Amino acid sequence: MSQKVLITAKVNPWLLETLTAKGFEPVYQPAITTEEVMALLPEITGLIVTTRLKVDKAMLDSGHRLKWIGRLGSGMELIDVAYAESKGITCVSSPDGNCDAVGEQALGMLLCLRNNILKSNLELRKGIWEREGNRGWELNGKTVGIIGFGHTGQAFTKKLQGFDVKILANDKYKSGFDTDVVKQASLEEIYAQADVVSLHLPLTKETHHLANTQFFNAFAKPVYFLNTSRGKVVDTTALVAALDAGKLAGAGLDVFENEKMATFTPAEKTQFDYLLRLPNVVLTPHIAGYSHEASIKMPQYVLEKLGILPNSRI
Numbered sequence: 001m002s003q004k005v006l007i008t009a010k011v012n013p014w015l016l017e018t019l020t021a022k023g024f025e026p027v028y029q030p031a032i033t034t035e036e037v038m039a040l041l042p043e044i045t046g047l048i049v050t051t052r053l054k055v056d057k058a059m060l061d062s063g064h065r066l067k068w069i070g071r072l073g074s075g076m077e078l079i080d081v082a083y084a085e086s087k088g089i090t091c092v093s094s095p096d097g098n099c100d101a102v103g104e105q106a107l108g109m110l111l112c113l114r115n116n117i118l119k120s121n122l123e124l125r126k127g128i129w130e131r132e133g134n135r136g137w138e139l140n141g142k143t144v145g146i147i148g149f150g151h152t153g154q155a156f157t158k159k160l161q162g163f164d165v166k167i168l169a170n171d172k173y174k175s176g177f178d179t180d181v182v183k184q185a186s187l188e189e190i191y192a193q194a195d196v197v198s199l200h201l202p203l204t205k206e207t208h209h210l211a212n213t214q215f216f217n218a219f220a221k222p223v224y225f226l227n228t229s230r231g232k233v234v235d236t237t238a239l240v241a242a243l244d245a246g247k248l249a250g251a252g253l254d255v256f257e258n259e260k261m262a263t264f265t266p267a268e269k270t271q272f273d274y275l276l277r278l279p280n281v282v283l284t285p286h287i288a289g290y291s292h293e294a295s296i297k298m299p300q301y302v303l304e305k306l307g308i309l310p311n312s313r314i
């Protein structure tokens, strides 16, 4: 009997074809609900997930034959990995599959902000030809602070090469990564020197609301603030206040505390509408990692880590 792999999100057809070629039976249910997953799970060997669904203890308990979970993406906050592993279920993620896309998006938002591309474009659409009010700032010679030096922090660093910036990176759990390109730094050094700060952190109890009022007040000068990691790492109320007070030069946000617009509370709607009105804020709907290339690299790396495909990187 072929082993069934339940795919719970929209994926590149490459994954379905590859699983079939490797003798698996893909069960493709991109709109599946939690209840439906739990009903199907007893006959499933492999589970492919994104942030669409929470993989908690109850779900894992229904996976009697479940051998592995493949996360198409980086963040593992919705999977109870410790419990899965205690049941002998292997969990793999694929931050290496979408980090280039995220690094490019962080750079794109930064360039967009520093040269008033969004603002001047919106003005032109209204027939306003404004040059002086849109005079930009060069990245050349500036200091970029990177908080979190995992896959996406490193990818952003790579994309910044060629801009002649000084890069300071902070990672609570890493050391010894000083190179000619990047200098390992304390948060205090970043606060004191940065012109740009970019978050590349997973969402954990420790990082929740790490960017709060104290954080925004700590910078010596108004920085451009980028977040392509997780919305809940930022206290949105503090962010809005910092923008309002001119403590930030601008913000590029791909992620938000609540990403389901239909469920916004009145306060969340007010904050979001305020951000939308600011010309020095660029917002995107959590698409930083959503490149066509990532849609193949993520499942490819997941299958490689599970030993279903040979490792293409050695």
Ligand SMILES: O=C(O)[C@H](O)COP(=O)(O)O
Residues within 6 Å of the ligand: 049, 050, 051, 052, 072, 073, 074, 075, 095, 098, 229, 289
């Ligand atoms: O964690 C990630 O890799 C990205 O945020 C994308 O996750 P998602 O597409 O599963 O929401």
